[in-house]
Amino acid sequence: MRASINQTGRRMIPSNELSIELIDESNVRFKWDFNNLKLNQGSEAILELTSIGNTERISIKSDDLSMPGELTIPLDKYVITKGIIGRLKVIRIDSDGIRYILNESKTLRLENDKLEGEHGKSLLDVYNDPQLRVPWQLVFDDGEPVLKVSDYHENAPKIYTNTVFQTSILPEVMRQITFWLLTEDPDESQNYKVSLWWSLVEELGLSSEDRIYFTGIITKNLEVINEIMTKCQEIADSFAVKHNILQKLSNYITEEEQ
Amino acid sequence: MSGLPLKYIGRFNSFGLAKFSSLLRLPMQEVLEGISSLTSNSEYFELIPCEMEIRPVENRLELAEILHKSITSNIKLKKLQSDQGLWSWLAAAWMPALFENSPRSAKIGEQARWILDLQKTRYYRHLLAGPYFIYNHHLPNPKKALSILGGSAIVPGELVGQIAASSDIAFSVGAEVATILYVDPKTGKAKKGSGGAGPGSPRRLTAAYLNQIDLTVDYRGMSAEQVLRILPKEFDKFKTE
Numbered sequence: 001m002r003a004s005i006n007q008t009g010r011r012m013i014p015s016n017e018l019s020i021e022l023i024d025e026s027n028v029r030f031k032w033d034f035n036n037l038k039l040n041q042g043s044e045a046i047l048e049l050t051s052i053g054n055t056e057r058i059s060i061k062s063d064d065l066s067m068p069g070e071l072t073i074p075l076d077k078y079v080i081t082k083g084i085i086g087r088l089k090v091i092r093i094d095s096d097g098i099r100y101i102l103n104e105s106k107t108l109r110l111e112n113d114k115l116e117g118e119h120g121k122s123l124l125d126v127y128n129d130p131q132l133r134v135p136w137q138l139v140f141d142d143g144e145p146v147l148k149v150s151d152y153h154e155n156a157p158k159i160y161t162n163t164v165f166q167t168s169i170l171p172e173v174m175r176q177i178t179f180w181l182l183t184e185d186p187d188e189s190q191n192y193k194v195s196l197w198w199s200l201v202e203e204l205g206l207s208s209e210d211r212i213y214f215t216g217i218i219t220k221n222l223e224v225i226n227e228i229m230t231k232c233q234e235i236a237d238s239f240a241v242k243h244n245i246l247q248k249l250s251n252y253i254t255e256e257e258q
Numbered sequence: 259m260s261g262l263p264l265k266y267i268g269r270f271n272s273f274g275l276a277k278f279s280s281l282l283r284l285p286m287q288e289v290l291e292g293i294s295s296l297t298s299n300s301e302y303f304e305l306i307p308c309e310m311e312i313r314p315v316e317n318r319l320e321l322a323e324i325l326h327k328s329i330t331s332n333i334k335l336k337k338l339q340s341d342q343g344l345w346s347w348l349a350a351a352w353m354p355a356l357f358e359n360s361p362r363s364a365k366i367g368e369q370a371r372w373i374l375d376l377q378k379t380r381y382y383r384h385l386l387a388g389p390y391f392i393y394n395h396h397l398p399n400p401k402k403a404l405s406i407l408g409g410s411a412i413v414p415g416e417l418v419g420q421i422a423a424s425s426d427i428a429f430s431v432g433a434e435v436a437t438i439l440y441v442d443p444k445t446g447k448a449k450k451g452s453g454g455a456g457p458g459s460p461r462r463l464t465a466a467y468l469n470q471i472d473l474t475v476d477y478r479g480m481s482a483e484q485v486l487r488i489l490p491k492e493f494d495k496f497k498t499e
Binding site: 046057096 | 339381391394425426429475476479484487
């Protein structure tokens with residue numbers, strides 16, 4: 001059974017117990033139906049909504065959260081209503097005023113973001129991170145892989161257009177994602193993209209026996225890690241072959257020479 | 259350059275945005291020479307009646323005040339607060355004023371400074387929309403966010419770069435904490451030493467502290483004084499200066 005308490009001691013609120021969705025361009029609906037959320041008298045629930053140019057904190061009475069319910073939140077103060085994200089936190093306030101987080105949700109994304117289009121919904125989101133000191137880095141935010149790029153290398157911000165950069169890094173990105181899947185066994189129920197990544201990796205040659213074998217070993221020794229790394233390289237190679245990576249690179253160089 | 263009172267402002271169409279983008283790739287002198295032909299050629303933009311005075315400004319706060327006054331008093335502009343064509347035209351129109359009496363280090367820089375890029379990690383770099391969004395959020399007391407509104411409008415500086423890059427901090431009490439730590443209340447300018455990366459620096463405040471405790475402490479619900487009380491000792495030198 002997957003642990004529901006993370007390394008910081010916070011208890012995670014299952015993502016299927018709460019949601020945010022756009023009602024129209026002026027209102028968001030927050031819905032909840034908690035199975036096992038215990039709120040003491042001294043605790044307080046805060047819903048934080050964030051979008052570009054705004055952050056809003058909405059205090060919700062503990063009594064209200066004990067029953068399934070919903071709350072309509074007007075967006076008239078928001079500069080941009082695209083891509084609003086949310087986070088519910090249950091707080092305990094100490095006598096010295098420090099607000100400790102007892103429970104929290106994963107990042108909530110608008111379920112029917114009609115304003116957002118496809119932005120942010122790709123399998124692998126790419127962000128420019130000005131603080132990054134390498135051309136690119138794969139991180140795993142909110143239980144899904146996210147590719148960060150920087151201005152550190154002149155081609156890195158051109159991930160969508162620069163053939164050399166794309167072809168150089170994508171097989172390695174695929175290798176790292178496979179390694180993450182096989183070693184971390186991320187929870188598919190918490191993020192639908194995880195299921196899509198598993199499907200892709202299986203399509204590229206990971207058998208269900210291999211998946212069960214690798215993810216089933218709780219304590220992975222060096223020998224198992226080496227086996228996983230070999231498997232990840234095979235998947236990355238399949239990806240490169242399937243997407244004609246070498247051919248694309250070769251064509252690009254030939255065109256450049258002409 | 260004295261003040262330039264406008265009776266209308268523009269909103270670049272896609273043709274205008276493409277022209278602006280091409281112009282920004284040229285050397286700075288050519289950009290400055292070519293910009294007025296772009297903001298005066300009505301083929302490139304839609305006209306919106308609006309009163310605004312374009313003039314050299316002391317800092318980002320003063321610029322944001324002017325923008326806020328014009329935009330919030332105009333119903334059409336209020337609806338276009340996130341419009342790329344509007345912000346890009348405004349940036350083009352303000353360019354000569356921003357460069358006037360500017361520090362030597364002033365440069366055209368990356369396109370995101372002039373053409374609004376609505377990616378979460380880039381929008382704050384826009385020289386006009388960046389301070390406007392922060393000012394708008396921190397009303398009625400935007401001076402609490404002087405750490406990210408006090409820098410030069412054309413060369414925002416290291417302090418702005420560090421704090422504004424983290425929207426959780428820039429749009430919360432984090433901005434006020436940074437103001438108390440790093441802005442000299444007498445001059446309204448960044449304190450000496452606040453631009454580095456060493457102990458107690460803004461980089462440490464964001465990456466090594468606030469973004470870390472965010473996992474376990476709801477610091478955004480605390481007052482600036484309460485947050486200051488729990489900061490590690492490395493920040494003490496900025497508390498007392």
